[in-house]
Amino acid sequence: MSDYTGLLFIGDPHLAHRNIGMRKDDYPRVVLRKLAWSLDYARENRLLPCVLGDLFHTPRDNANWLVGEVCQLLVDREVIGIYGNHDIHEASLQENDTFSVLVSAQLLRQVSESDFWSGQMNGRNVIVGGSSFGQFWSDTFWPGVKSDVLVFWMTHHDLQLGPEDRSTRRLEEISGIDVVVNGHLHFRRDDVRVRKTLWMNPGNMTRTSRSEREHAPAILRIDIAAGEYTKGAGFSSKYVDLPHAPADEVFFEQVASPRAVSGSEAIINSLAELTANRTSGEGLMHYLEDNLGQFEPEVSREIRELADTVLQGKNT
Numbered sequence: 001m002s003d004y005t006g007l008l009f010i011g012d013p014h015l016a017h018r019n020i021g022m023r024k025d026d027y028p029r030v031v032l033r034k035l036a037w038s039l040d041y042a043r044e045n046r047l048l049p050c051v052l053g054d055l056f057h058t059p060r061d062n063a064n065w066l067v068g069e070v071c072q073l074l075v076d077r078e079v080i081g082i083y084g085n086h087d088i089h090e091a092s093l094q095e096n097d098t099f100s101v102l103v104s105a106q107l108l109r110q111v112s113e114s115d116f117w118s119g120q121m122n123g124r125n126v127i128v129g130g131s132s133f134g135q136f137w138s139d140t141f142w143p144g145v146k147s148d149v150l151v152f153w154m155t156h157h158d159l160q161l162g163p164e165d166r167s168t169r170r171l172e173e174i175s176g177i178d179v180v181v182n183g184h185l186h187f188r189r190d191d192v193r194v195r196k197t198l199w200m201n202p203g204n205m206t207r208t209s210r211s212e213r214e215h216a217p218a219i220l221r222i223d224i225a226a227g228e229y230t231k232g233a234g235f236s237s238k239y240v241d242l243p244h245a246p247a248d249e250v251f252f253e254q255v256a257s258p259r260a261v262s263g264s265e266a267i268i269n270s271l272a273e274l275t276a277n278r279t280s281g282e283g284l285m286h287y288l289e290d291n292l293g294q295f296e297p298e299v300s301r302e303i304r305e306l307a308d309t310v311l312q313g314k315n316t
Helices: 027-044 064-074 098-104 264-276 281-294 297-315
Strands: 006-010 047-051 117-121 124-131 150-155 179-182 189-194 197-201 218-224 235-241
Touching (some): 006 027, 027 064, 064 098
Parallel strands (some): 150 179, 179 197
Antiparallel strands (some): 006 218, 117 124, 218 235
16 A cells, blocks of 8 residues: 555554453453454555554463454554564564564564665655664664655653653654654653654554553544654644543452462462452462462472463463
């Protein structure tokens, strides 16, 4: 497709073949439907889909059925993106990472500082590049970029976008880049302009933990205005809400404060509640870490090993 009129930024899908983060719905199917909805919306509105990293919740060993369905979603579409920290098993992308499989199959184009998307949107010259997790950008992008080109940049980093952010990476103007759109931070942040560079953070497209109950999953739409404009102008943005259920229908109620639980009988009763709720392995491991300190080291070690064995079997 070459007649794009804008961009659609999709934040942190976290695709997984099992439930995560104390969710009680069918998380794998829910997040697949959200991704499909987003890609269909992009096609219907002539927008280029751009994935902001963390396409997968785990970098490897994703179930074949999940990878197969993602491949089907990407067939006959142009989708670009960067990888996030959840997409890589080591410090950078490796051939055994699932994200790498999609790139190698040419179902997803990974953009970077040296391999960026370039084309026209609504008659305007546009560039879309990116810096994946752990890849920091230079202070200047492509000195030869012309003033009539709009440059968008995808990142997946801890950034100082608001008072709640603890990153030391402060925002700055990046010469040659008009807009930076960041993934990684799961909550939407207010836009921040630093001279000629606008910084945006849409938050993730799905809620991955109970702490995100108040987050409204959405995707970021950028419309490119037709005509000739000076650099830094000529586009508008809006958030498009994704279909999602109320938090009470998505997450289990939190088990009574784990730190208040003491004694083997109380822990066994709480574990029974976790089992009855069919919570994710992620929730179980957090619970164990909070409570096993009251046992002898040898007992704690054996319980952890047993939990690891059970969860490995559950995830295959």
